[in-house]
Amino acid sequence: MLYLIGLGLADETDVTVKGLELIKKAERVYLEAYTSILLVDTKRLEAYYDRPIIVADREMVESSSDEILAEADTSDIAFLVVGDPFGATTHTDLVLRARALKIPVQSIHNASIMSAVGATGLQLYNFGQTVSMVFFTDTWKPASFYDRLKENHQIGLHSLILLDIKVKEQSLANLARGRKVYEPPRYMTVAQCASQMLETEEGKGEGICGAQALAVGVARLGATDQKMVAGTLKQLSEIDLGPPLHSLVLLGGRTHYLERDYIREFAIDVAIFDTVWREFYAGES
Amino acid sequence: MLYLIGLGLADETDVTVKGLELIKKAERVYLEAYTSILLVDTKRLEAYYDRPIIVADREMVESSSDEILAEADTSDIAFLVVGDPFGATTHTDLVLRARALKIPVQSIHNASIMSAVGATGLQLYNFGQTVSMVFFTDTWKPASFYDRLKENHQIGLHSLILLDIKVKEQSLANLARGRKVYEPPRYMTVAQCASQMLETEEGKGEGICGAQALAVGVARLGATDQKMVAGTLKQLSEIDLGPPLHSLVLLGGRTHYLERDYIREFAIDVAIFDTVWREFYAGES
Numbered sequence: 052m053l054y055l056i057g058l059g060l061a062d063e064t065d066v067t068v069k070g071l072e073l074i075k076k077a078e079r080v081y082l083e084a085y086t087s088i089l090l091v092d093t094k095r096l097e098a099y100y101d102r103p104i105i106v107a108d109r110e111m112v113e114s115s116s117d118e119i120l121a122e123a124d125t126s127d128i129a130f131l132v133v134g135d136p137f138g139a140t141t142h143t144d145l146v147l148r149a150r151a152l153k154i155p156v157q158s159i160h161n162a163s164i165m166s167a168v169g170a171t172g173l174q175l176y177n178f179g180q181t182v183s184m185v186f187f188t189d190t191w192k193p194a195s196f197y198d199r200l201k202e203n204h205q206i207g208l209h210s211l212i213l214l215d216i217k218v219k220e221q222s223l224a225n226l227a228r229g230r231k232v233y234e235p236p237r238y239m240t241v242a243q244c245a246s247q248m249l250e251t252e253e254g255k256g257e258g259i260c261g262a263q264a265l266a267v268g269v270a271r272l273g274a275t276d277q278k279m280v281a282g283t284l285k286q287l288s289e290i291d292l293g294p295p296l297h298s299l300v301l302l303g304g305r306t307h308y309l310e311r312d313y314i315r316e317f318a319i320d321v322a323i324f325d326t327v328w329r330e331f332y333a334g335e336s
Numbered sequence: 337m338l339y340l341i342g343l344g345l346a347d348e349t350d351v352t353v354k355g356l357e358l359i360k361k362a363e364r365v366y367l368e369a370y371t372s373i374l375l376v377d378t379k380r381l382e383a384y385y386d387r388p389i390i391v392a393d394r395e396m397v398e399s400s401s402d403e404i405l406a407e408a409d410t411s412d413i414a415f416l417v418v419g420d421p422f423g424a425t426t427h428t429d430l431v432l433r434a435r436a437l438k439i440p441v442q443s444i445h446n447a448s449i450m451s452a453v454g455a456t457g458l459q460l461y462n463f464g465q466t467v468s469m470v471f472f473t474d475t476w477k478p479a480s481f482y483d484r485l486k487e488n489h490q491i492g493l494h495s496l497i498l499l500d501i502k503v504k505e506q507s508l509a510n511l512a513r514g515r516k517v518y519e520p521p522r523y524m525t526v527a528q529c530a531s532q533m534l535e536t537e538e539g540k541g542e543g544i545c546g547a548q549a550l551a552v553g554v555a556r557l558g559a560t561d562q563k564m565v566a567g568t569l570k571q572l573s574e575i576d577l578g579p580p581l582h583s584l585v586l587l588g589g590r591t592h593y594l595e596r597d598y599i600r601e602f603a604i605d606v607a608i609f610d611t612v613w614r615e616f617y618a619g620e621s
Contacts, residue, residue, distance in 0.1 A: 057447065059352060059445065059446075060445060062354075064352065064353040064354035064357070065352050065353070065354055065445075066352065066353055067344060067349065067350050067351065067352050067353070067446070067447075068348075068349040068350070068351055068352070068353060068356060069347075069349035069350055071353060072349070134451075135447060135451045135452060135454065136454075136455075137451070137452070137454025137455050137460065138451065138454065138460060143457055143459075143594065143598060144594075146457075146598075147594075147597065147598065150601065157560075158452075158455050158558075160344065160345060160350075160447030160451075160452040160455070160557075160558050161344075161352070161446065161447050162342065162352075162420060162445030162446050162447060162448075162451075163447075163448075163451035163460075165450065165451040165460055166419075166420045166422070166423065166445075166447075166448035166450040166451045167420060167422070167443075167445040169420065169421075169422025169423065170421075170422050170443050170445070172428055172431075174428075175422065175423060175448075175450055175466060176465060176466050176467075176468070177465070178465060178466075179464055179465055179493075180461060180462065180463065180464055180491075180493055181460060181461050181463075182461075183461070202491045206465075206487045208464075208465055272445075273443075273445050275442075309428065309429075309432075312432065313428060313431075313432065316435065
């Protein structure tokens with residue numbers, strides 16, 4: 052059996068009791084470590100599970116899935132995923148491969164940012180499609196996220212934006228020369244995301260994510276030191292929310308006054324929040 | 337401290353290790369039992385936690401929240417919620433009330449249908465807003481869900497539809513006479529939901545959820561006997577997926593062929609699925 056086991060959001064105790072029991076008795080334990088991270092390191096997980104962990108990078112999961120699935124027809128393999136196992140596309144591929152090999156699969160679900168974001172006080176029913184933001188470079192600033200935000204905006208819905216992480220990436224120079232030298236990991240911050248949104252808005256000019264748009268920045272959701280701030284994208288582009296992981300929610304026009312009351316409590320500047328709310332949001336909700 | 341603790345989707349072992357430890361040491365343990373249910377009964381939870389549980393109905397949570405919050409400033413109160421604590425609006429109210437009383441609040445997240453629905457193989461990025469379906473009566477058939485589905489449809493997104501549950505409801509006659517006699521619990525099935533969608537489509541005629549629309553029916557997600565079927569709404573309106581809870585996903589036009597491959601595996605009738613796909617979906621993805 053292949054067990055896809057969600058680890059939740061923050062630390063080693065966020066695993067479910069069911070998940071933990073399966074990890075402890077699995078033949079091999081893999082940890083997917085490139086679409087998201089826990090806020091504790093692998094050593095701590097190994098000590099907690101009392102089991103060695105094989106860290107699976109993108110290359111292994113996408114090109115060597117048969118290695119992961121080896122003997123899964125006769126023994127139990129645990130494939131650990133931060134959040135819920137089905138947050139990222141790539142695990143669907145693994146399941147399809149297992150199916151082709153006639154290996155049974157079971158999923159142990161867990162908290163995902165996609166539902167835990169309700170902790171901001173913004174109603175999950177009021178979210179449109181989730182959007183990804185990648186790191187811009189000097190020559191590559193993909194703006195497709197803008198079209199998704201616009202679709203959500205037009206029907207008044209919030210947009211959850213998931214921020215890029217770069218783990219075990221090679222520089223172009225090292226990639227070209229085939230050198231397996233990896234860059235230090237990078238995690239996009241709320242400030243970087245807000246800046247990229249402002250930059251894109253400047254080019255597009257359709258009023259989807261300008262300086263006055265209200266948003267909520269979230270850091271380390273589910274951890275004891277989680278942080279949430281509400282403010283304009285201009286304000287968020289200048290804020291430091293500390294260590295990763297960060298996410299951002301762009302407010303929709305349908306925002307209910309109870310949602311407003313909830314996020315107003317962590318406004319960066321209540322006066323600015325109230326002014327912007329009155330001017331751009333109050334009429335719509 | 338008020339702890340809002342998600343219980344996950346299926347049974348007592350879906351609680352997180354962190355959540356379980358907090359339940360075991362809490363002064364009082366409440367279980368919210370009207371927006372969703374676990375697939376095991378309260379007695380089993382009490383035995384597993386080795387703690388008595390106070391079942392909190394809608395009336396208690398909405399009208400007597402101060403009772404729940406009593407002494408939460410000096411001791412720990414656990415408020416258990418099936419799924420993730422922030423799936424339902426009503427818990428935001430409880431947090432706002434706690435804030436007003438200066439009681440600190442911590443959330444222990446867990447799996448929610450809103451992200452676990454990724455187990456269907458449909459990508460979470462391709463979902464629009466989540467929609468609720470209530471039980472129709474002879475005189476009350478609210479069609480507002482149709483407008484939400486239409487908004488998602490227009491941008492090609494999937495729609496997760498959460499199905500009504502009726503727990504501890506009074507009949508109109510008993511309500512009028514103030515008799516605290518409750519009807520047996522009712523849980524909407526995928527077949528009922530599909531029928532109501534077809535009925536509404538008949539009245540509206542905008543081609544959002546007609547007989548040929550493809551959808552996925554999901555039952556008991558996260559349990560060992562979970563079931564998923566893919567088919568037209570007409571087919572789903574005639575299917576029996578067994579005990580609760582059920583959910584339904586209406587397919588969006590942007591459905592990727594990898595998503596199709598995944599759900600085709602559990603098509604009610606592969607020939608019908610393929611025909612409908614070719615005719616109505618293939619061009620769009």
